[in-house]
Amino acid sequence: MKPAMPALLSPIVAGCWRLDQWGWTPQERLRWIEQCVELGVTSFDHADIYGGYTVEALFGEALALAPQLRNRLQLVSKCGIQLVSPQRPQHRVKAYDSSRAHIVASVEHSLKTLRTDHLDLLLLHRPDPLLDADEVAEAFEHLRAAGKVKRFGVSNYSPEQFELLASRTSLVTNQVECSLLHLVPLHDGSFDQMQRLRLSPMIWSPLAGGRIFSGNGETEQRVRSALEAVAREHGCSAATVAHAWLLRLPCRPHPIVGSRRIEAMREAVAALSLRLDAPTWHALWSASTGHPVP
Amino acid sequence: MKPAMPALLSPIVAGCWRLDQWGWTPQERLRWIEQCVELGVTSFDHADIYGGYTVEALFGEALALAPQLRNRLQLVSKCGIQLVSPQRPQHRVKAYDSSRAHIVASVEHSLKTLRTDHLDLLLLHRPDPLLDADEVAEAFEHLRAAGKVKRFGVSNYSPEQFELLASRTSLVTNQVECSLLHLVPLHDGSFDQMQRLRLSPMIWSPLAGGRIFSGNGETEQRVRSALEAVAREHGCSAATVAHAWLLRLPCRPHPIVGSRRIEAMREAVAALSLRLDAPTWHALWSASTGHPVP
Amino acid sequence: MKPAMPALLSPIVAGCWRLDQWGWTPQERLRWIEQCVELGVTSFDHADIYGGYTVEALFGEALALAPQLRNRLQLVSKCGIQLVSPQRPQHRVKAYDSSRAHIVASVEHSLKTLRTDHLDLLLLHRPDPLLDADEVAEAFEHLRAAGKVKRFGVSNYSPEQFELLASRTSLVTNQVECSLLHLVPLHDGSFDQMQRLRLSPMIWSPLAGGRIFSGNGETEQRVRSALEAVAREHGCSAATVAHAWLLRLPCRPHPIVGSRRIEAMREAVAALSLRLDAPTWHALWSASTGHPVP
Numbered sequence: 001m002k003p004a005m006p007a008l009l010s011p012i013v014a015g016c017w018r019l020d021q022w023g024w025t026p027q028e029r030l031r032w033i034e035q036c037v038e039l040g041v042t043s044f045d046h047a048d049i050y051g052g053y054t055v056e057a058l059f060g061e062a063l064a065l066a067p068q069l070r071n072r073l074q075l076v077s078k079c080g081i082q083l084v085s086p087q088r089p090q091h092r093v094k095a096y097d098s099s100r101a102h103i104v105a106s107v108e109h110s111l112k113t114l115r116t117d118h119l120d121l122l123l124l125h126r127p128d129p130l131l132d133a134d135e136v137a138e139a140f141e142h143l144r145a146a147g148k149v150k151r152f153g154v155s156n157y158s159p160e161q162f163e164l165l166a167s168r169t170s171l172v173t174n175q176v177e178c179s180l181l182h183l184v185p186l187h188d189g190s191f192d193q194m195q196r197l198r199l200s201p202m203i204w205s206p207l208a209g210g211r212i213f214s215g216n217g218e219t220e221q222r223v224r225s226a227l228e229a230v231a232r233e234h235g236c237s238a239a240t241v242a243h244a245w246l247l248r249l250p251c252r253p254h255p256i257v258g259s260r261r262i263e264a265m266r267e268a269v270a271a272l273s274l275r276l277d278a279p280t281w282h283a284l285w286s287a288s289t290g291h292p293v294p
Numbered sequence: 295m296k297p298a299m300p301a302l303l304s305p306i307v308a309g310c311w312r313l314d315q316w317g318w319t320p321q322e323r324l325r326w327i328e329q330c331v332e333l334g335v336t337s338f339d340h341a342d343i344y345g346g347y348t349v350e351a352l353f354g355e356a357l358a359l360a361p362q363l364r365n366r367l368q369l370v371s372k373c374g375i376q377l378v379s380p381q382r383p384q385h386r387v388k389a390y391d392s393s394r395a396h397i398v399a400s401v402e403h404s405l406k407t408l409r410t411d412h413l414d415l416l417l418l419h420r421p422d423p424l425l426d427a428d429e430v431a432e433a434f435e436h437l438r439a440a441g442k443v444k445r446f447g448v449s450n451y452s453p454e455q456f457e458l459l460a461s462r463t464s465l466v467t468n469q470v471e472c473s474l475l476h477l478v479p480l481h482d483g484s485f486d487q488m489q490r491l492r493l494s495p496m497i498w499s500p501l502a503g504g505r506i507f508s509g510n511g512e513t514e515q516r517v518r519s520a521l522e523a524v525a526r527e528h529g530c531s532a533a534t535v536a537h538a539w540l541l542r543l544p545c546r547p548h549p550i551v552g553s554r555r556i557e558a559m560r561e562a563v564a565a566l567s568l569r570l571d572a573p574t575w576h577a578l579w580s581a582s583t584g585h586p587v588p
Numbered sequence: 589m590k591p592a593m594p595a596l597l598s599p600i601v602a603g604c605w606r607l608d609q610w611g612w613t614p615q616e617r618l619r620w621i622e623q624c625v626e627l628g629v630t631s632f633d634h635a636d637i638y639g640g641y642t643v644e645a646l647f648g649e650a651l652a653l654a655p656q657l658r659n660r661l662q663l664v665s666k667c668g669i670q671l672v673s674p675q676r677p678q679h680r681v682k683a684y685d686s687s688r689a690h691i692v693a694s695v696e697h698s699l700k701t702l703r704t705d706h707l708d709l710l711l712l713h714r715p716d717p718l719l720d721a722d723e724v725a726e727a728f729e730h731l732r733a734a735g736k737v738k739r740f741g742v743s744n745y746s747p748e749q750f751e752l753l754a755s756r757t758s759l760v761t762n763q764v765e766c767s768l769l770h771l772v773p774l775h776d777g778s779f780d781q782m783q784r785l786r787l788s789p790m791i792w793s794p795l796a797g798g799r800i801f802s803g804n805g806e807t808e809q810r811v812r813s814a815l816e817a818v819a820r821e822h823g824c825s826a827a828t829v830a831h832a833w834l835l836r837l838p839c840r841p842h843p844i845v846g847s848r849r850i851e852a853m854r855e856a857v858a859a860l861s862l863r864l865d866a867p868t869w870h871a872l873w874s875a876s877t878g879h880p881v882p
Contacts, residue, residue, distance in 0.1 A: 159748060186717045187717075187746075188748075189746065189747075189748030189749075191717070192746075192748040192749050192751070192752040193748060193752075195720075195721060195752055196721070196751060196752040196755045248718065249717065249718070250718060250719060250720040250721070278670075278683055278684065278685050278686075278687070278718055279670065279679070279680060279681050279683040281683075281718060282681060282682070282683035282684060283680075283681045283683070285717070286681065286682075292681070292682040293669075293682055293683060293684060293714070294714060294744070
């Protein structure tokens with residue numbers, strides 16, 4: 001096996017999506033960041049719009065309490081969506097904006113609120129039919145040259161959409177939804193493309209937003225039961241098995257874990273030491289689809 | 295932004311699909327052509343089969359009244375479909391023919407009936423499972439070398455179908471259906487591919503064959519109402535807004551307007567001066583899909 | 589038309605899928621092989637799992653009666669699926685295995701049971717989400733260097749899956765299902781990709797597992813009736829027409845005929861001399877879809 005590209009992100013990424021809902025003081029937020037780092041979870045996933053444009057500032061406020069921590073972190077943010085929000089009264093409708101002006105302005109705002117001088121990775125949040133790939137490439141080049149963003153990627157892109165933008169600028173990842181309850185990127189070419197290009201996707205909702213453990217549908221129950229059986233065998237939690245199932249993929253995905261509970265982080269990190277064998281992996285796939293592999 | 299390829303077609307293209315249904319004298323047809331040209335609509339979209347194999351002759355008859363006009367026009371035609379028609383009693387079934395013999399014979403017939411010595415652009419009308427890409431490339435090369443066709447393209451092709459033929463011969467466009475009531479090429483990779491290759495698609499049925507204004511379904515009513523609101527704001531017609539919505543796409547599409555009414559042409563041309571902002575564009579997209587952008 | 593790659597397989601391939609169900613002695617099996625060869629059907633399609641891991645041995649037993657025949661045959665086998673089977677009591681669940689160890693071990697077993705020192709072609713049986721393309725490429729290179737497998741391919745792959753593995757190792761075919769009752773690869777990019785790469789697909793179930801002749805659904809009846817009309821016109825069997833319909837495709841597919849009846853082989857071979865014209869081909873397509881071509 002040829003060497004993968006030098007790791008940009010920690011194997012497990014901490015998701016800050018819901019950071020505004022945890023009701024924490026800056027000190028509590030800092031403690032969470034530090035505990036993540038102690039577990040080896042050094043990459044933090046943001047977006048300009050998380051928490052209705054409030055999460056980056058909450059994170060930055062915590063980071064300001066321990067500025068020396070910044071060099072041990074990788075900060076990921078996104079732009080390109082314009083929410084209707086009290087924070088942005090000028091927005092009349094949820095829309096995308098892929099213009100150079102918006103990308104640069106959004107990054108400047110992220111840097112300011114995160115209280116950092118650079119992002120390690122910037123993603124375009126959603127595919128935008130109005131995206132002009134040359135204009136985006138120019139915006140990225142400008143941000144790279146200014147030292148404000150180190151690497152670039154996209155999120156929720158189809159293979160053709162990725163191919164378009166990658167034809168104009170260097171992309172390092174596509175952040176997509178995947179879990180035992182959402183198998184789409186295994187079959188729509190997304191992960192085939194990532195592996196072909198020797199890139200690693202980032203994975204959002206690796207536990208289907210908790211539905212793997214709380215859902216009452218037939219599929220959820222089948223998957224849960226199968227996960228629990230494997231977990232018993234290995235003496236670990238079902239969540240660890242669910243993460244191990246993703247980590248077994250040859251495109252080497254980085255699951256994003258967005259939980260206030262450090263135990264949830266620990267369960268994800270434990271998956272890095274659990275290599276599922278192929279029959280177990282396919283049995284879990286079959287629990288999800290409801291039939292054996294073809 | 296890098297320069298686009300030199301424009302082959304006028305930004306708005308006149309569609310001749312229904313020319314046989316307008317009940318016009320050759321002089322009236324000539325007047326329509328001249329009025330289009332006065333508006334800057336200098337490209338005319340034909341196909342061998344339009345009007346049951348009659349439209350090209352009707353156009354050629356008008357052109358013969360003012361032969362000096364030819365140099366100011368770009369004539370586009372298509373081939374590859376064989377209709378069951380009184381004009382072709384030997385056809386037993388609607389079928390495709392992508393053979394070199396048929397392509398060359400169809401072009402010869404188009405040149406004769408259009409009364410011109412060359413086509414500016416020839417398109418294969420539909421993807422044909424029997425298409426032999428090498429044979430088509432040979433036919434195109436023969437026609438190009440003979441000066442009978444300047445450029446080549448396809449119509450209604452998927453990205454993989456386009457990629458096949460483009461691997462053997464140079465293609466400049468894919469003519470596809472798109473409108474606020476038909477969003478498919480925005481999401482199936484077609485427009486991503488065009489932009490990646492720096493090509494411009496041609497658009498048929500940009501107003502969904504009039505359904506945008508006459509349709510009574512929920513979607514049609516939502517779209518119409520949204521178009522009218524934007525039109526009021528800009529002091530233009532709803533049709534102008536519908537065309538401006540297409541012209542905003544970064545693949546720089548050429549809408550084909552197939553109307554006997556010069557006013558309809560004028561409304562399309564007016565769209566060239568109306569640049570919709572991104573929120574307006576996405577609001578119209580949302581009116582079509584019935585939900586905000588994801 | 590440029591020359592195709594030198595033929596690796598006979599135009600019609602004999603399928604051994606059901607060889608274990610024919611209740612034959614080794615001598616009868618040898619006679620079947622010899623009769624196929626006399627018809628020019630010199631390629632035989634196997635898989636490790638056919639007959640619940642028994643078919644290769646039945647074939648090898650027959651071949652051992654006339655070892656000099658080997659040089660006139662092309663032997664194709666597959667690996668990558670692990671069946672739950674009395675022959676493999678260690679398998680708990682139907683799963684895929686694309687590891688180097690499994691590929692090499694499976695080939696060694698195929699060589700031993702087929703009683704040959706090499707396979708002419710090895711296919712990965714199904715797309716496997718766990719496939720590591722670099723590891724597979726290494727396994728293939730090892731088998732090629734050892735003289736154990738001459739060429740490599742895949743089966744049931746999507747275009748993106750094919751593109752991934754083809755980016756690491758040389759593939760010569762994709763074996764897919766296609767028939768007048770299964771048109772998928774004509775429209776999903778599979779055959780476009782094969783033609784673009786100047787490769788020939790292999791076709792499984794070219795008569796839809798017999799359903800073309802035994803099925804009672806509307807589609808089956810329409811297709812059968814259309815095939816019979818063409819057959820009467822050409823003085824051949826409907827099966828010959830069904831094969832001729834496939835052989836007309838420009839990607840030059842190799843249908844696999846898996847029948848104990850030599851007459852079935854003869855009907856397929858007869859299709860090599862029957863070139864359907866385009867209208868007839870599209871009429872048969874229309875009989876399958878229930879509507880004229882678009």
